[in-house]
């Protein structure tokens with residue numbers, strides 16, 4: 001009953017009822033790649049400014065991730081750059097919604113269709129936003145979404161996919177038969193984390209709790225956004241291919257109730273940040289991109305991130321660190337993921353300078369005052 005309810009709210013927002021749920025967004029991506037029959041030696045194109053779990057899903061199928069550089073202005077790839085990376089082994093192109101923005105996704109999907117290449121939109125940042133008037137995720141053969149802590153709405157961890165090309169559905173359903181159920185322990189631990197986040201996570205505790213949580217997940221002591229083996233190996237972890245749990249569905253239904261308000265707040269704050277940065281001649285999201293941007297985070301570029309972080313911690317501003325690495329959060333051994341930094345100079349530049357301003361805050365003026373104090377020295 002609850003699951004149907006959850007699905008129907010999402011269906012309404014996406015105008016799509018071909019939805020399947022998973023333990024995490026990355027598992028949805030893995031299922032989609034499999035349903036598109038990605039196999040050993042196939043190539044999958046993806047942006048060079050992403051989360052490591054994306055190339056991981058490709059590597060788990062023994063296929064080759066082919067990274068394409070992004071534009072500094074949109075933080076996304078372009079059709080031209082993707083065209084340059086296509087070979088006769090290309091099976092899938094992944095385009096990404098980054099911080100709420102999708103770019104050229106319609107023309108990239110059109111190009112791929114002509115070439116008989118599948119497309120997947122990584123909509124982990126884009127749920128609820130639109131592109132050229134249609135819900136994000138509408139243009140590719142399929143899209144996947146994340147409901148992890150900091151994504152458009154949260155179920156603690158979690159994700160789903162939406163399919164636009166019915167051709168892949170029979171295979172996807174067959175693959176989904178192999179999903180395991182989250183254990184009782186998984187559900188208890190996740191409930192406890194959700195409770196803790198609801199009651200203890202505020203601007204005073206944010207930095208400390210974030211670092212404790214990341215430490216514990218790295219050593220597999222809690223259910224983390226990523227477990228240790230996802231950050232230092234390209235072998236599929238045992239226990240990876242899991243379905244959604246009751247705990248997640250319940251939290252999702254509750255959080256979707258305030259979703260529209262949260263989205264509006266994000267946009268309002270983003271406009272305040274953008275106008276401020278523009279007035280000071282600093283990097284900012286261009287007005288032309290606003291109609292398509294849902295501003296999950298507001299990206300800024302800083303001169304000295306270490307110093308900026310120190311000051312932000314002191315001022316208790318909830319900064320985000322996406323994507324301070326081209327395959328976030330992995331900082332080294334990139335060859336393991338077949339990433340050559342010299343081929344993605346813009347992505348490297350962005351990952352060296354990026355910070356994310358919070359867009360859900362009720363006090364954007366406080367953030368602006370903080371920026372104002374540091375604008376000349378640090379931004």
Ligand SMILES: *Cc1c(COP(=O)(O)O)cnc(C)c1O
Pocket residue numbers: 024025026027050051053054096122124125145146147148157158159225
């Ligand atoms: C968060 C994220 C994912 C993975 O989502 P999970 O639900 O954590 O698996 C994939 N791609 C990008 C760009 C992300 O930011």
